[in-house]
Amino acid sequence: MKLKLVLGKALLIAAALSVLTVGTPYMAADSSKTEWSYEGATGPEHWGDLSPEYAKCSTGLNQSPVPLMNQGKKTDSKMTFHYEAFVPTIVNNGHTIQVDVPEGNYALIDGEKYNLLQFHFHTPSEHTYNGKLLEMEIHLVHQNEQGNLAVIGMFIKEGSANKSLDLIFNNLPASQEEPVTTDEKITLNSLFHKKSKFITYDGSLTTPPCTEGVTWYVFDKPVKLTRTQIDAFKDIFPNNSRPVQPLNDRLLYKGTLKTH
Numbered sequence: 001m002k003l004k005l006v007l008g009k010a011l012l013i014a015a016a017l018s019v020l021t022v023g024t025p026y027m028a029a030d031s032s033k034t035e036w037s038y039e040g041a042t043g044p045e046h047w048g049d050l051s052p053e054y055a056k057c058s059t060g061l062n063q064s065p066v067p068l069m070n071q072g073k074k075t076d077s078k079m080t081f082h083y084e085a086f087v088p089t090i091v092n093n094g095h096t097i098q099v100d101v102p103e104g105n106y107a108l109i110d111g112e113k114y115n116l117l118q119f120h121f122h123t124p125s126e127h128t129y130n131g132k133l134l135e136m137e138i139h140l141v142h143q144n145e146q147g148n149l150a151v152i153g154m155f156i157k158e159g160s161a162n163k164s165l166d167l168i169f170n171n172l173p174a175s176q177e178e179p180v181t182t183d184e185k186i187t188l189n190s191l192f193h194k195k196s197k198f199i200t201y202d203g204s205l206t207t208p209p210c211t212e213g214v215t216w217y218v219f220d221k222p223v224k225l226t227r228t229q230i231d232a233f234k235d236i237f238p239n240n241s242r243p244v245q246p247l248n249d250r251l252l253y254k255g256t257l258k259t260h
């Protein structure tokens with residue numbers, strides 16, 4: 001039997017503060033932010049009108065997600081992942097399930113260090129690939145010392161279980177009450193395949209305030225989860241996906257994951 005430790009409010013607040021200091025909007029614990037959702041009067045078409053802080057959601061020209069295609073110029077961007085085993089803190093923030101990652105996990109992108117802050121999930125996928133939505137999408141949110149964000153996106157499709165994600169999907173918190181942590185560690189290394197292809201472009205956060213200047217790297221090879229795991233997520237969040245945004249003048253670049 002897995003030992004579930006339920007952490008107190010202090011940790012929830014600490015987590016919210018740590019996220020706020022780096023300026024990412026993923027925690028719903030900050031009640032001063034204007035409410036938004038994925039449907040109706042506070043849905044994606046209205047985000048830009050809900051608050052002046054969310055204006056970029058409707059006026060921005062470099063918004064995410066976008067339609068991705070297996071085409072475009074090649075980039076020599078080099079990426080290596082330095083992920084260690086860690087105890088995940090699993091949070092239901094009202095918009096998604098987010099896993100907070102302790103210090104020590106980072107990506108080197110063209111020699112620049114980006115720390116992995118958290119990762120979370122959307123269903124259906126936010127980016128489309130060759131015109132199609134996939135079942136789900138993972139976003140691994142990284143940030144460098146200057147505060148610039150690099151997000152690694154991965155599609156999820158139905159299949160066999162994934163070692164890295166099993167522990168998360170067996171412990172999804174259905175409510176926002178308390179973060180859940182486990183007595184086991186996870187590593188994210190089995191998410192990556194050698195020589196994976198990715199598409200990179202200049203985009204934004206896909207949730208209010210839709211801040212731009214986010215560099216996206218979306219891998220083409222989906223990660224697999226079982227039908228039961230995908231359905232368990234959909235029971236909590238049936239739809240938490242922003243529709244694709246116009247590409248405008250932006251170009252997509254294709255790269256290959258290069259490991260040392």
Ligand SMILES: [Zn+2]
Binds near residue numbers: 121122139206
């Ligand atoms: Zn996301």
